[in-house]
Amino acid sequence: MQVTDVEKVPSLFSRTNPFQAKVLKNMNLNGEGSTKETRHIELSLEGSGLSYVPGDCLGVVPDNDPELVASILEVMKWDPETAVVINKQNETLPLKEALLKHFELTLLSKKIVQQAAEFSDNEALKQLVADTEQLKAYTDGRDVLDLLSEFGPWKASAHEIVALLRKMPPRLYSIASSFAANPGEVHLTIGAVRYMAHGRERKGVCSVMCAERLNEGDTVPVFVQLNKHFNLPESSEQDIIMVGPGTGIAPFRSFIQERAVSKAAGKAWLFFGDQRSATDYLYQEELEQYQQAGALTKIDVAFSRDTAQKVYVQNKMQENSQELFAWLERGAYFYVCGDKQNMAKDVHNTLIDIIEKEGKLSREEAEAYLNGLQEQGRYQRDVY
Ligand code: NAP
Numbered sequence: 001m002q003v004t005d006v007e008k009v010p011s012l013f014s015r016t017n018p019f020q021a022k023v024l025k026n027m028n029l030n031g032e033g034s035t036k037e038t039r040h041i042e043l044s045l046e047g048s049g050l051s052y053v054p055g056d057c058l059g060v061v062p063d064n065d066p067e068l069v070a071s072i073l074e075v076m077k078w079d080p081e082t083a084v085v086i087n088k089q090n091e092t093l094p095l096k097e098a099l100l101k102h103f104e105l106t107l108l109s110k111k112i113v114q115q116a117a118e119f120s121d122n123e124a125l126k127q128l129v130a131d132t133e134q135l136k137a138y139t140d141g142r143d144v145l146d147l148l149s150e151f152g153p154w155k156a157s158a159h160e161i162v163a164l165l166r167k168m169p170p171r172l173y174s175i176a177s178s179f180a181a182n183p184g185e186v187h188l189t190i191g192a193v194r195y196m197a198h199g200r201e202r203k204g205v206c207s208v209m210c211a212e213r214l215n216e217g218d219t220v221p222v223f224v225q226l227n228k229h230f231n232l233p234e235s236s237e238q239d240i241i242m243v244g245p246g247t248g249i250a251p252f253r254s255f256i257q258e259r260a261v262s263k264a265a266g267k268a269w270l271f272f273g274d275q276r277s278a279t280d281y282l283y284q285e286e287l288e289q290y291q292q293a294g295a296l297t298k299i300d301v302a303f304s305r306d307t308a309q310k311v312y313v314q315n316k317m318q319e320n321s322q323e324l325f326a327w328l329e330r331g332a333y334f335y336v337c338g339d340k341q342n343m344a345k346d347v348h349n350t351l352i353d354i355i356e357k358e359g360k361l362s363r364e365e366a367e368a369y370l371n372g373l374q375e376q377g378r379y380q381r382d383v384y
Helices: 066-076 095-102 109-116 125-130 133-137 142-150 158-162 206-213 248-259 285-291 313-319 320-330 343-358 363-373
Strands: 019-028 036-046 057-060 081-083 092-094 169-176 185-191 192-196 200-203 219-225 241-244 266-272 297-302 333-338 379-383
Touching: 036 206, 057 185, 066 095, 066 142, 081 158, 092 095, 095 158, 109 125, 109 133, 109 142, 125 133, 169 185, 169 206, 169 248, 185 206, 185 248, 200 206, 200 320, 241 248, 241 320, 248 266, 248 333, 248 343, 266 313, 285 297, 297 313, 313 320, 313 343, 320 343, 333 343, 343 363, 343 379, 363 379
Parallel strands: 241 266, 241 333, 266 297, 333 379
Antiparallel strands: 019 036, 019 219, 036 185, 057 169, 057 219, 081 092, 192 200
């Protein structure tokens, strides 16, 4: 049983009715000189009735970047105070507030561009929507400001344009704390997303809101999203192996805290990786303390940019292949969290390599072994 499985009283707050959580702490985990900015955010759930177990996610409803909203208002010469309808119930908001809080501005869909084309005589736009391939390529990495500034003049009111937009979707983050270890609180580990595309700096809506505009004492709308597919073993006697480079560390901080509180008998092994040991070893002090206290049995770290040759978490798994396989043979659960595109695939293949080598199995047998683990719920992934 998990420590937080105590009296479950349903909360009034949910995805459709988020709780305004107060920010208790907001700090950058990366040291000076890092190429990254990873925020550690602590929120209060006091009075919400919300709770969670390790593996669950927190939904955060972000605001848009005020600079992006100001640029749209300027390009369109719109009056910020114009009332616009925001939903099917015909509720209205002043335009500026609607753009800040209600609509998604940073993603373009083919449908939005096609519908917007009805409001313009711009020849280039007509040509663009006539070619599905080109239209798809155009929407990639562009936003509502790109569309509005490139293809005017527009024969539409602010109301008609915002009616094309999608409601702002919440962002889900793996919770980085254990409720049992931090009653009434929830912690997040969020990497700020910033990059250049099509000649403008682009910012992750929620991650940059958290990095630049969320101060201690402010509130932010949140809800808990259960995750049935990423959980600690039922029995705290089972061993766990956790692979979580970068922000993939988040749910494992929760796992480790939970197991420290419950004084779990099972062993715990963490593989962590990031760019540089001096600036990017997230939660280093805490993790080392958990190791000294016995809640973490073993930590293996891979810093990819400390050496000429990159070292990744899967290299550390390879170096420890015999021991890793022995843990699996004794019933350990294997968890992966973080980048889906490359890391999770490489870790998956490395795991098969290890099972093949150490179990003296064929490739097919090793794959079947891993499928078996998955069926038993002993191979779980939270990748994004
Ligand atoms: P991250 O970008 O996943 O980086 C953490 C560590 O993983 C770094 O040391 C990185 O090394 C390393 N890494 C890179 N490729 C790897 C691979 N194939 N196998 C194992 N390790 C690998 O961490 P994060 O900044 O916390 O990012 C979290 C999420 O943001 C990711 O899951 C991803 O979805 C997203 N992200 C996307 C992009 C993108 O271009 N699409 C870029 C960054 C992050 P090096 O960086 O030195 O190679």
